[in-house]
Amino acid sequence: MPLKRTPPKTATGAALDVHPLQTQHSQSDPDLCSTFSTNVIPSKPTLRTKRKRDRSTDQADFDDFKNTIMAVLKDLQTTISEIKEQNVKLQESVDFTAQKYDEILTKMKQIEEDRKADKMFIRSLEEKIDKLEQQNRSSSIEIRNIPKKTGETKQDLMDCLHDVCKIINLPTQDIVVKDIFRVNKKSNNSTVIVDLNTVKQKETVLKLAKKFNKGNSNNKLNSEQLKIQGPKVPIYISENLSPKTKRLYFLARDYAAQEKYKFCWTSHGKVYLRKEEGSLLKRIDSEEDLTKLKLQK
Structure with missing residues (x-):
């Protein structure tokens, strides 16, 4: 709205006259907005122009992508087929190996059974052989620790046996010797084997030797009693x-x-x-x- 100003009073209280132009300049514009709007040019909004896509190019790109996917799928299908083939061959190999393993396991069980049977058979043969060997020795005795003489003969061994019989109180006419010899002749104190005529004679010799040692516990049968030169050593008589x-x-x-x-x-x-x-x-x-x-x- 326009502004009005009151002119100052004079000394006499009368108002001063104001020039019409002055009054016009002192007032505000009645419509600033309308004046501004008439002087300023309104701006128009800018629009983006879109480039039109070429449909033929899109179709070509799609076809290329499609061909690529198809090639990949084809390669993948080929690979899967090869893997399937390999799996089939592998399964056949596993089945063959399992079959062979079962055959080997069966053979091993059979071999183990045969081994046990052979072991029992061998043991029975050993027992039979040992029994036969023991029967062959049934009338034999061993005399150990008799020193060996230089150039020793069977007669020397017979003389030594007679001396033993005298010590244990066994008449020499009560025994008949089939054979007498040393085993391992290289050893100085090797065992003397006496093969007697009967088992009864063998048992008689062993019984009297045991009786003598029991009755002479402080001075059992030894080389000094047989008048053999050298250090005193015990003489042992036992079964062969x-x-x-x-x-x-x-x-x-x-x-x-x-x-x-x-x-x-x-x-x-x-x-x-x-x-x-x-x-x-x-x-x-x-x-x-x-x-x-x-x-x-």
């Missing part, structure tokens, strides 16, 4: 055992020493153990028997 029984006897004596068995001896080619006088007698027929005794302990 087969190699298997001899080993078993050795193991039994070793076991008896460890477990403090008081008696360990052989009789008729068999090995026996006794813990102490009056205790149960134990016959040892094989090494397994000694193993069982260890386990039972």
Whole structure:
């Protein structure tokens, strides 16, 4: 709205006249907005122009992409087919291997059964051979620790046997010797084997030798009593055992020493153990028997 100003009063209180132009300049524009709008040019909005796509180019790109995908799928299908073939061959190989494994397993079981049967058969043969060997030695005795003479003959061995018979109080006419010899002649104190005529004669010699040693515990049969030159050594008389029984006897004596068995001896080619006088007698027929005794302990 226009502003009006009151002119100052004069001394006489009368108002001053104002020039029409002055009054016009002192007033505001009645419509500023309309005046501004007539002087300013309105701006027009700018529009982006879109480039038209070429449909033929898009189709070519799509075809290229499609061909690429098809080529990849074809390669993938070929690879899958090869893998399937390999799986089939692998399955056939696994089936063949499994079949062969079953055949081998069956053969191994059969071999194991045959081995057990052969082992039992071999053991039975060993027992038969050992029995035959022991029968051949049934009338023989061993005399150990008799020193060897230079140029020793069978007659020298016979003389030594007669001296032993005299010491143990056995008349020499009561025994008949079939053969007498040394084993391992290279050794100075090798064993002398005496093959007597009967088993009864063998048992008589062993019984009297045992009786003599028991009655002379402080001076058992020795080389000094036989008037053999050299250091005094004990003379042992025992059965002539087969190699298997001899080993078993050795193991039994070793076991008896460890477990403090008081008696360990052989009789008729068999090995026996006794813990102490009056205790149960134990016959040892094989090494397994000694193993069982260890386990039972």
